[in-house]
Amino acid sequence: MTPRNLPRLGATALALVLGATAVHAEDIAEYMDFFEPLPYLPPIPADNSMDQVKIDLGRMLFFEPRISASGVISCATCHNPALGWTDRIDRAVGHAGQVGNRNTPTVLNSGFLGAQFWDGREPDLEGQSLGPIQADVEMNMSLEEAIQRLKEFEVYQEHFATAFPDDADPIRAENVALSIAAFERTLNTPNSPLDRFLRGDVQAMTDQQVEGMKLFVDAGCVACHNGPALTDSNYYRFELPSSKDEGRFLVTGDEYDKFAFRTPTLRNVAVTYPYFNNGSVDNLHDAVNLMADQMLGREFAEDENDAIVAFLHALTGEMPAVEIPALP
Amino acid sequence: MTPRNLPRLGATALALVLGATAVHAEDIAEYMDFFEPLPYLPPIPADNSMDQVKIDLGRMLFFEPRISASGVISCATCHNPALGWTDRIDRAVGHAGQVGNRNTPTVLNSGFLGAQFWDGREPDLEGQSLGPIQADVEMNMSLEEAIQRLKEFEVYQEHFATAFPDDADPIRAENVALSIAAFERTLNTPNSPLDRFLRGDVQAMTDQQVEGMKLFVDAGCVACHNGPALTDSNYYRFELPSSKDEGRFLVTGDEYDKFAFRTPTLRNVAVTYPYFNNGSVDNLHDAVNLMADQMLGREFAEDENDAIVAFLHALTGEMPAVEIPALP
Numbered sequence: 001m002t003p004r005n006l007p008r009l010g011a012t013a014l015a016l017v018l019g020a021t022a023v024h025a026e027d028i029a030e031y032m033d034f035f036e037p038l039p040y041l042p043p044i045p046a047d048n049s050m051d052q053v054k055i056d057l058g059r060m061l062f063f064e065p066r067i068s069a070s071g072v073i074s075c076a077t078c079h080n081p082a083l084g085w086t087d088r089i090d091r092a093v094g095h096a097g098q099v100g101n102r103n104t105p106t107v108l109n110s111g112f113l114g115a116q117f118w119d120g121r122e123p124d125l126e127g128q129s130l131g132p133i134q135a136d137v138e139m140n141m142s143l144e145e146a147i148q149r150l151k152e153f154e155v156y157q158e159h160f161a162t163a164f165p166d167d168a169d170p171i172r173a174e175n176v177a178l179s180i181a182a183f184e185r186t187l188n189t190p191n192s193p194l195d196r197f198l199r200g201d202v203q204a205m206t207d208q209q210v211e212g213m214k215l216f217v218d219a220g221c222v223a224c225h226n227g228p229a230l231t232d233s234n235y236y237r238f239e240l241p242s243s244k245d246e247g248r249f250l251v252t253g254d255e256y257d258k259f260a261f262r263t264p265t266l267r268n269v270a271v272t273y274p275y276f277n278n279g280s281v282d283n284l285h286d287a288v289n290l291m292a293d294q295m296l297g298r299e300f301a302e303d304e305n306d307a308i309v310a311f312l313h314a315l316t317g318e319m320p321a322v323e324i325p326a327l328p
Numbered sequence: 329m330t331p332r333n334l335p336r337l338g339a340t341a342l343a344l345v346l347g348a349t350a351v352h353a354e355d356i357a358e359y360m361d362f363f364e365p366l367p368y369l370p371p372i373p374a375d376n377s378m379d380q381v382k383i384d385l386g387r388m389l390f391f392e393p394r395i396s397a398s399g400v401i402s403c404a405t406c407h408n409p410a411l412g413w414t415d416r417i418d419r420a421v422g423h424a425g426q427v428g429n430r431n432t433p434t435v436l437n438s439g440f441l442g443a444q445f446w447d448g449r450e451p452d453l454e455g456q457s458l459g460p461i462q463a464d465v466e467m468n469m470s471l472e473e474a475i476q477r478l479k480e481f482e483v484y485q486e487h488f489a490t491a492f493p494d495d496a497d498p499i500r501a502e503n504v505a506l507s508i509a510a511f512e513r514t515l516n517t518p519n520s521p522l523d524r525f526l527r528g529d530v531q532a533m534t535d536q537q538v539e540g541m542k543l544f545v546d547a548g549c550v551a552c553h554n555g556p557a558l559t560d561s562n563y564y565r566f567e568l569p570s571s572k573d574e575g576r577f578l579v580t581g582d583e584y585d586k587f588a589f590r591t592p593t594l595r596n597v598a599v600t601y602p603y604f605n606n607g608s609v610d611n612l613h614d615a616v617n618l619m620a621d622q623m624l625g626r627e628f629a630e631d632e633n634d635a636i637v638a639f640l641h642a643l644t645g646e647m648p649a650v651e652i653p654a655l656p
Contacts, residue, residue: 070421071415071421072415077400083655087400088655093400095425096424096425097423321651322652324409324650327411
């Protein structure tokens with residue numbers, strides 16, 4: 001049974017339950033086909049299996065501030081578990097209080113993305129994870145120094161040796177990347193109201209959220225925001241007031257990519273404000289209006305906007321329960 | 329039955345179990361009388377009762393970075409649960425990467441201290457908790473602005489109203505202080521090997537740790553490091569190489585207090601390195617030698633130093649299991 005089949009089962013259930021009420025089950029079934037429930041795990045790369053030892057090591061490294069120049073900034077500083085695994089400020093604040101150019105994306109469900117960073121400059125979490133350690137406005141530490149610091153701890157010597165038993169020199173940047181990426185692939189948020197709705201729990205979304213779901217499809221939002229994480233991981237240009245960031249162009253040098261950014265996931269969008277590449281939009285109503293104007297060339301009426309925002313709230317899933325590791 | 333009675337019970341148990349073995353139970357009983365098992369809770373002030381709503385609010389505020397000027401520094405940045413509720417760097421790093429003058433003390437068991445901060449300038453956690461928010465090298469935010477930020481969140485409006493139901497204007501600095509202090513009083517580490525030993529579990533400490541305990545008493549360390557948190561919360565001057573910090577003198581203006589600091593707790597000292605007011609000493613062996621020289625005017629032989637360090641490791645208790653709060 002593939003996830004694609006589940007909406008149909010849900011529709012049958014809907015028809016049985018709702019009968020001839022105001023909600024037309026068969027009609028909704030067509031809409032539901034545009035969506036997929038979020039799996040509990042994203043695709044696992046063949047060269048980075050998910051074992052508990054590696055995941056636990058990745059969790060330690062994710063919370064480890066000693067691999068930053070200041071000694072107080074870790075991945076978890078900007079990807080803060082208390083704040084939807086992001087920071088809820090406009091643009092990231094890193095080493096020595098420097099402010100980066102872009103808004104911190106959430107780590108939640110990032111294993112479902114086809115490319116990492118706003119500009120997609122890394123294909124996967126393994127590639128992404130080493131970036132912020134080295135960025136001078138983030139953790140500001142060379143990988144050589146980071147590895148040296150980790151090697152000073154017996155606990156890390158043991159954990160790396162256990163996680164990478166065939167590696168003669170296990171404390172290496174590549175293994176840091178593999179571990180952090182393996183941990184991040186556990187940070188998923190299944191069972192949102194949408195997911196439960198798609199699986200047949202017809203009460204999981206309100207009528208307004210169902211209306212929003214239909215509008216989301218009919219207006220064309222779903223053209224880019226699709227798949228389990230509601231992103232096609234593709235790049236689109238648009239004009240964000242207050243931003244001069246050339247986005248994907250800085251990666252490809254292709255004029256076509258100027259001001260283009262990767263479609264962000266809409267999973268947990270209600271708890272991962274503010275929005276867009278520079279975090280300049282604070283609330284979902286404004287974000288939806290901006291997207292309507294820029295990507296769809298239309299305006300939503302106030303009740304339509306409200307319905308779509310209500311639907312976006314139905315994308316908030318169960319947060320992963322992560323224990324803070326005891327670091328050496 | 330007071331905690332003071334427990335060591336005697338333990339000693340009786342010891343005598344029964346050990347009989348005429350190498351360890352002289354009655355002899356040890358005298359040493360045990362110098363110590364107290366750590367209670368599960370510190371003294372609770374009459375004007376700040378511990379209720380769950382207030383504790384939960386305090387936990388949110390403790391992890392809340394939006395009450396810092398940068399938006400990324402919270403109490404938990406320097407009092408990091410992953411690092412023994414301290415930061416394991418020499419001196420605190422705060423706003424814009426500024427380095428403070430002093431080492432971050434752990435929050436663990438801080439409710440047992442008779443005074444807060446290295447210089448004891450605040451008598452209790454209520455007084456302490458608002459300091460770092462305002463300090464320009466730490467969170468760098470005025471209380472007025474912090475309160476304003478909290479008021480913007482409906483979730484905080486609800487939580488403060490529930491925690492302080494008789495207060496017409498519950499989001500106030502005083503209530504922030506009460507909540508954070510109530511939360512901090514839950515951060516205790518009972519059941520260390522010493523505690524279990526004192527309660528009669530004769531296997532809880534190694535022979536070397538027992539030797540260390542006896543030396544700790546005989547040499548006089550216990551004169552200042554006593555009570556449940558192994559501190560008398562009093563002030564003593566000593567010469568720390570590399571430090572020109574005048575300590576308690578900066579609070580009292582009394583010449584007698586020059587270079588004096590409050591006796592730090594030894595609870596969890598093995599996991600709250602580095603040591604002393606400027607964090608200039610990395611390991612316990614050096615710390616013990618420095619104290620022997622400065623406070624006792626003597627030297628420990630290597631095996632004595634090792635035994636005391638082993639005993640200090642017996643002061644590492646059970647870390648509090650704190651769930652990261654979901655912030656608004």
